[in-house]
Amino acid sequence: MASADPSEELECFICLNLSSDPVTLKCGHNCCLDCIGHVLDTQERSEGYSCPKCKEEFEELPTLRNMVDNFLSARPDQEEFGVTCTPCSHTPVPAIKSCLSHRGASPCNHLGFHSKSPEHVFCDLATSLENRKCSVHKELLKYYCTKDSTCICLSCRLDEEHWEHQVETLDKASEIKKKKLRNVLPKLMAEREEMEERVQSLQEHWRKVQGKADDETERVTVLxxxxxRRLDDLERRVLSDISGQVERVSLSVSDLIQQLEIKEEELVRKMADIEDLCNTTDPLTVLQESDTSDLCDEDRERHDELLYDGGDLNVAGISQTLHIGLSDIMSGVNVHSFAGTHVYPIFCAKNKVISGLTDLLLDVSTAGNTLRIADDRKTLSFSSSHLNLPETPERFWCSQVLSSQSFSSGRHCWEVNVRGSNWWRIGMCYPSIDRRGVQSVIGYNEKSWCLERYGGNSYSVIHGSKEIPIPGSVYGNRIRIDLNYGAGRISFYELCDPIRFLITITTTFTEPLHAGLGVWNGCIRLSLAYQM
Structure with missing residues (x-):
C-alpha cells in the first residue's frame, strides 16, 4: 500500500518511529526489522507469516532497499542545514562541533555524550581535519615539541628526530602559551592605552594647529x-594730487601762452613800424619817432617771469604724500613685537620733505662720567678714564646722555654721524628712566628704545632687554631717526645710497621723549635736526 507522503512509508506501524532496518511486507506495510521480528516470533512458522496490521499472509520478509537514502537525498531543505549531526541521521540537525575521536559532527544535545570521555577532542567545524594530522604519518597531532616549537603526532614522538626533545601534550603546551599570553596582555593593553593617549594628544595638537591656522588665515585675509583698501585710497589721493597739479600747471601754461601770443602780436606790429621807419627817407620823421630799442629786453624779462610763474609738477610733494601714506600703511603690519611694542622692517625709503631746521643739543648734566661732551653740545666721545663730573640725580652711571629738548607731539627728525665709532646706541628715552644700574642703559628697560651697533657689521633694535637683529650689513656712516609722536612711531634710517629704511617701532607713548645717545668707543656727533 503506497502513501502520498514518503515519510509515512518509512514509519514503522508497530513502534511508530522512523524505521530502523526497514522492511516492506507483501501487503505493502513498512516496519522495523526488529519490530516485525519480535511480532512474527510469536506466530506459527508452519502456517507462514501474516501482517499484524491487515492479517495478509506472506512467506518472505523483503527489505526496503535504499528507501531511506533516496528519501534523505530527495529532501529539499537538506542544504539549509550544512554539516549535520551524525547521531541525528534520522532528522538533519546543524552540527556546532566536530569530535576528532569519532570523526563526526555533534550538535549541542550530543555534546554531553562525547564530553564524558577525556579522549574526545572537539574543534570548530571550519577547522579542516587534514590540518590536524601529521603531514608525515597522517596521524592526529597530539603533542608539542618545545625545542622545535611544532606540533607532532605519536609516531613523531617515537622517532629519533624528537626522541630527546622535551615534549608536552597539546593541552599543557596550550596552557603554558596561554599563561604567557595572559602575561603579555596587560603590557599590550598598556601600550594600546598609551597609543590612544598619543593619538588623542596628536589630535588635540592638530586641532590647535588648525585653530591657529584658521585664526592666521582670517587675520591675514583681513590684513x-x-x-x-588703504592702497586704493592712497592711489586715489596721489592720482588726485597729480591731476590737480597738472590742471593748475595747465591753467598757468595756458594763461602764459595767451599772454605770449598777445606779446607776439605786439612784437609783429613793432617790427612793422621799425621796418617802416627804416624805409623812411625823411631824417626828421625817423628822429621824431619814439625809441623802441629797449623793448626787446623788457619783453624778455617779462617772458622769463611768466615762464617761471607757469610752475612745474611738484614731484617732491607727490613723493612725500606717497611715502608718508605707505609708511602709515606699513605701520599696520606686525612682524616682530616687544611687550606692547611692534617692530616693522622696511627696506628702502625716499627723502622726506622737511618744513624747517631745528637745533638739537645734548644735556651735559645727564652725561655719564666716562662721556666727554664737546663745547658745541653735539659731539660725544668715550673716555677711558673717569672724568670726575659732579654727582647729580640726573647723571647716568654709564656712558650715555639725553638731549635737552623733549618731544610730546608732532613729527621730528635728526641725524647722527657714527663714523668715529662701531659701538654705540641711539634712540629715545622717557625722562623718568633710571640713572643707576643696568636697568638705566638705553634699551634695557621699558622706558627706552634704541638702535645698536656693537662692534660687528650689523644692527639690532633693543627694548625691554629684548634684542631683535636687523637683516643686512652696515653700509653708511650716518643714521637718521624719525619720530612721529602722535602715531607712536620711531623709525631708523641708514643714510647710504639709496637711503635704507632699517626699522620702525610702534607703541603708545605715555611721557615726553628725549633723544638718547651712548657710545663705548670713539665718538659720534649730532648733525642735522629738523621738524616735519
Whole structure:
C-alpha cells in the first residue's frame, strides 16, 4: 500500500518511529526489522507469516532497499542545514562541533555524550581535519615539541628526530602559551592605552594647529583686505594730487601762452613800424619817432617771469604724500613685537620733505662720567678714564646722555654721524628712566628704545632687554631717526645710497621723549635736526 507522503512509508506501524532496518511486507506495510521480528516470533512458522496490521499472509520478509537514502537525498531543505549531526541521521540537525575521536559532527544535545570521555577532542567545524594530522604519518597531532616549537603526532614522538626533545601534550603546551599570553596582555593593553593617549594628544595638537591656522588665515585675509583698501585710497589721493597739479600747471601754461601770443602780436606790429621807419627817407620823421630799442629786453624779462610763474609738477610733494601714506600703511603690519611694542622692517625709503631746521643739543648734566661732551653740545666721545663730573640725580652711571629738548607731539627728525665709532646706541628715552644700574642703559628697560651697533657689521633694535637683529650689513656712516609722536612711531634710517629704511617701532607713548645717545668707543656727533 503506497502513501502520498514518503515519510509515512518509512514509519514503522508497530513502534511508530522512523524505521530502523526497514522492511516492506507483501501487503505493502513498512516496519522495523526488529519490530516485525519480535511480532512474527510469536506466530506459527508452519502456517507462514501474516501482517499484524491487515492479517495478509506472506512467506518472505523483503527489505526496503535504499528507501531511506533516496528519501534523505530527495529532501529539499537538506542544504539549509550544512554539516549535520551524525547521531541525528534520522532528522538533519546543524552540527556546532566536530569530535576528532569519532570523526563526526555533534550538535549541542550530543555534546554531553562525547564530553564524558577525556579522549574526545572537539574543534570548530571550519577547522579542516587534514590540518590536524601529521603531514608525515597522517596521524592526529597530539603533542608539542618545545625545542622545535611544532606540533607532532605519536609516531613523531617515537622517532629519533624528537626522541630527546622535551615534549608536552597539546593541552599543557596550550596552557603554558596561554599563561604567557595572559602575561603579555596587560603590557599590550598598556601600550594600546598609551597609543590612544598619543593619538588623542596628536589630535588635540592638530586641532590647535588648525585653530591657529584658521585664526592666521582670517587675520591675514583681513590684513590684506585692509591693505588693499588703504592702497586704493592712497592711489586715489596721489592720482588726485597729480591731476590737480597738472590742471593748475595747465591753467598757468595756458594763461602764459595767451599772454605770449598777445606779446607776439605786439612784437609783429613793432617790427612793422621799425621796418617802416627804416624805409623812411625823411631824417626828421625817423628822429621824431619814439625809441623802441629797449623793448626787446623788457619783453624778455617779462617772458622769463611768466615762464617761471607757469610752475612745474611738484614731484617732491607727490613723493612725500606717497611715502608718508605707505609708511602709515606699513605701520599696520606686525612682524616682530616687544611687550606692547611692534617692530616693522622696511627696506628702502625716499627723502622726506622737511618744513624747517631745528637745533638739537645734548644735556651735559645727564652725561655719564666716562662721556666727554664737546663745547658745541653735539659731539660725544668715550673716555677711558673717569672724568670726575659732579654727582647729580640726573647723571647716568654709564656712558650715555639725553638731549635737552623733549618731544610730546608732532613729527621730528635728526641725524647722527657714527663714523668715529662701531659701538654705540641711539634712540629715545622717557625722562623718568633710571640713572643707576643696568636697568638705566638705553634699551634695557621699558622706558627706552634704541638702535645698536656693537662692534660687528650689523644692527639690532633693543627694548625691554629684548634684542631683535636687523637683516643686512652696515653700509653708511650716518643714521637718521624719525619720530612721529602722535602715531607712536620711531623709525631708523641708514643714510647710504639709496637711503635704507632699517626699522620702525610702534607703541603708545605715555611721557615726553628725549633723544638718547651712548657710545663705548670713539665718538659720534649730532648733525642735522629738523621738524616735519
Amino acid at each position: 590684506f583686505r585692509d591693505l588693499g
